[in-house]
Structure formats: structure tokens, C-alpha cells
Amino acid sequence: MMRARVIPTLILLVVVFGFSRTAAAQTSDLDPRIVKLVAEISEERLEKILEKLESFETRNTLSSTTSTTRGIGAAREWILQEMRSYSPKLQVSFDAHQVPKQGRITRDVELRNVMAILPGRSPRRIYVSGHYDTVARAGGQGAANASGAPRDPDAAAPPPADPNAPLDNLAPGVNDDGSGTALTIELARVFSQSGIDFDATLVFMCHAGEEQGLVGARLHAQKAVEEKIPIEAIFNNDIVGNDKGGNGIIDGATIRVYSEGPEDSPSRELARFVQRWGGRYVPSHRVRPMARPDRFGRGGDHSAYNQLGFTAVGFRESRENFTRQHDVRDTFEGISLPYLAQNARVNAAAAATLALAPPPPGVTSDRGQPLITRAPSGYDANLRWNASPGAAAYRIFWREAWGPDWEHELLVGDVTNVVLPNMQIDDYIFGVAAVDTQGHESFVTAYVAPARANTAIRSGSAGQ
Numbered sequence: 001m002m003r004a005r006v007i008p009t010l011i012l013l014v015v016v017f018g019f020s021r022t023a024a025a026q027t028s029d030l031d032p033r034i035v036k037l038v039a040e041i042s043e044e045r046l047e048k049i050l051e052k053l054e055s056f057e058t059r060n061t062l063s064s065t066t067s068t069t070r071g072i073g074a075a076r077e078w079i080l081q082e083m084r085s086y087s088p089k090l091q092v093s094f095d096a097h098q099v100p101k102q103g104r105i106t107r108d109v110e111l112r113n114v115m116a117i118l119p120g121r122s123p124r125r126i127y128v129s130g131h132y133d134t135v136a137r138a139g140g141q142g143a144a145n146a147s148g149a150p151r152d153p154d155a156a157a158p159p160p161a162d163p164n165a166p167l168d169n170l171a172p173g174v175n176d177d178g179s180g181t182a183l184t185i186e187l188a189r190v191f192s193q194s195g196i197d198f199d200a201t202l203v204f205m206c207h208a209g210e211e212q213g214l215v216g217a218r219l220h221a222q223k224a225v226e227e228k229i230p231i232e233a234i235f236n237n238d239i240v241g242n243d244k245g246g247n248g249i250i251d252g253a254t255i256r257v258y259s260e261g262p263e264d265s266p267s268r269e270l271a272r273f274v275q276r277w278g279g280r281y282v283p284s285h286r287v288r289p290m291a292r293p294d295r296f297g298r299g300g301d302h303s304a305y306n307q308l309g310f311t312a313v314g315f316r317e318s319r320e321n322f323t324r325q326h327d328v329r330d331t332f333e334g335i336s337l338p339y340l341a342q343n344a345r346v347n348a349a350a351a352a353t354l355a356l357a358p359p360p361p362g363v364t365s366d367r368g369q370p371l372i373t374r375a376p377s378g379y380d381a382n383l384r385w386n387a388s389p390g391a392a393a394y395r396i397f398w399r400e401a402w403g404p405d406w407e408h409e410l411l412v413g414d415v416t417n418v419v420l421p422n423m424q425i426d427d428y429i430f431g432v433a434a435v436d437t438q439g440h441e442s443f444v445t446a447y448v449a450p451a452r453a454n455t456a457i458r459s460g461s462a463g464q
């Protein structure tokens, strides 16, 4: 009578931990420190940063580096000094790479990402990023789209007449991606001045070389692999400041979050996490998860991290104005400060929650097998996971195997095994998140069946 014993155990777990949670200090799903941090996001600050970024006239990765007022050299120096001014806790530096001529990099160049590290209690890292480099070309993005040409909107511009001359044509890039850069810089300020002792190390990263093919992001991701830097999650923001579509449709109340598949990849779970926690701290702004790596045929820096196995999502405004992208018209007039601030608040809420939570639990064995079985009855859902450092409880989630969003959740206390009697593991997707004593929750790790081995069967005529 195994089943008879399992049912009361589960009920008991839920009752005991459900009660102690209510009886403890926590009386809200929201952490007042995160509420305060989110409220610190300032439209005026974002405006000042955007105006400064626009003043450099171009931030093309191949532009001049000698001027102190114009081009990417002046821009990166200003970003470095600006973030340094926020707090002595922020470790701000150039993440520099010598890049020889290749692809859209038309001459040897020194590429510098600008990186601000806010050390946490543990080395695991959470990134908030944008790209500060820009590009503008004749006709811009709008003409290319409207012509119906199957051209990749992010394709290379024609090579310059003199590849060794700086590419100094006007490329203000206030939305692409001044918006994501300003958001990243503003979050560096509010996080470093919050006084919160985060568990995870936060990194505020302004990439270069995005417009030449995600070059700065890829170089940093390669270094992270080589140096075994434990990057847990990347929130990439690119084109997040405009709420008026070029077709006249206005939407300042939603943000798209793109993530690569398959359905229960860590990046998808990160997108679901942003929807869950962004929605709790910023209920006036709706997160729209998109089940694809990015917009149709277009790219962004999160994909450079995905390609090397990191968990990363891309934030994109809901209604784009293509006539302003990769164009001299990408100016401050194309920005909605209230909209950009809302997107910054969603990023802040999700990144702060994740940085205070324990790391997501592992749900596979040493041999990579998912720790889910039908025991003990043969018809149950038996979930096991590896304890996450700092966790005080776990929350399990499930949904019909057809659905995109978690439908059910259950807090189960400080255990590493739960049995849900008569729940057929074939009919549901299951996952588990780690929760600390104050309710900070990790993103979910889902139980995913390994792919079936693709084994060819030899065949031959009878008698051979």
C-alpha cells in the first residue's frame, strides 16, 4: 500500500510549509527593497544619458577613436566614467579585444565592451546588456522593408571606398541601441546604490560591434567559456525605447521578450520568469514572451551567448519604426521616455529577484538523465532535484504538455523529492524553482526527456 503512505506525506508537506511561510515575516510576494529599487528608475536620468549618447554623432565600431567629443572612442570613455561615478562598489572596466579584419569588420580594430561588475556573495553572474555601437546607411531600414526585398535587415552595408578610413558618417543610434545602453547604465546606478547585498554578481554590459555581427558579445561569450565564468542569465535589451510603430500603431504598455527554443530550454524558462516577476513588480506593463530566438530574420547579442550555451533572452519594443533604424533619423525624437522607463523597471525587477534568489536547481543525474519517474505506483509523478545552495524551499510547476505557460504551482518546503500521485508524467511538463527564506525565486528548471538516439538500422536481403 505504497500509495496510501505517499498521499498523506505530500499533504503534510504542503500544510506544514504553507503554514510556516504564512506565519513567518513574509507577508507579501514583493520584497520592499526591490519595490524601492524599481521606483528609483528615473526618466530624467535616462533622458540625460540618451542626449549624451546622441551628442557623439556616431558610435560606429569603425568610427574615430581620437576625438574626445565624437565617435566611439569618446562614447566608450564617457560610458566608463559615468558608471564609475555611481558607486565605489561598481568595478568598471573595458573588456577589450583586438579584432583583425574579418567579415563586416573592414579593418583591424580594437573593440571595447564597457563592463560594470557589482560583486555579489557568489560568483554566479547575471548580465543586463545593450549595445552602444551604431550604424547608419543610405535609405535606412524602412526602404528595405517596404520594397519587399528578401534582404536581411541586418545585412552588411557596402564596403567603404577606403577600408582604413574611420567610418564617421552620422549614426546617432538613439533607439538602436542607445535605448538598451541607457537602460543598462541606469540599472548599474540603481543596483549599485541600492545597498542590497545580492547573492549573484551583477554585470552591466555595454557591448560594441553588434552591428558588425554580434562581435563584442561573441568575444565576451568566448572568453567566458575559456575562463569558465559562471554566467547564469543574460537580459539583453536592443531597441526598447520607441512606442510608435512606423505604421501608426502605438503600444507603450507591452514589451516583447524573445528566447530560443526548444520549449523548455533554460532561455524559455528565463523568459517565463521575466513575465512572472516583471508582472508582479510592474503590473502596468505586460511582458509578451515570444517563442523564437528573435524577430523574423533579425539578430541580437543574446543570440551570441545562446550559441555558446548560455541562457539569454532579448527584449524588443512591441512596435518598431523601421524608418528610424540604421538611419540618420534614429534621433531623440523617436524615444518615449515613459516607455523606456517601464522596460527598465521590468528588467530591474526580474534581475533583482533572480540575483537575490538561490540558483535554479539541477534536475538531472550525473549522467544527464532527468530525475523524474513514475514511482512508486508506476502511475505517479515522482520528481527529484539537486539541492540549490541557499534554498529554503522549492516551488514545483506543471502544465499540460500542449501549453506554453505554467498552469499550476505548489510550494513544497525544503525537500528534494515530491510525489504527485496519479499524475501521468506523459501528460504534463514539470519543473522546479528554488526559493529562499524571503520568497525570492529562481527561474524554473524543467524536466526534459533526452532526445532519442538516432540510430540507423542495417537491412539486407534474407540469407545474407
Ligand SMILES: [Zn+2]
Residues within 6 Å of the ligand: 131, 176, 177, 210, 238, 239
Ligand atoms: Zn541594435
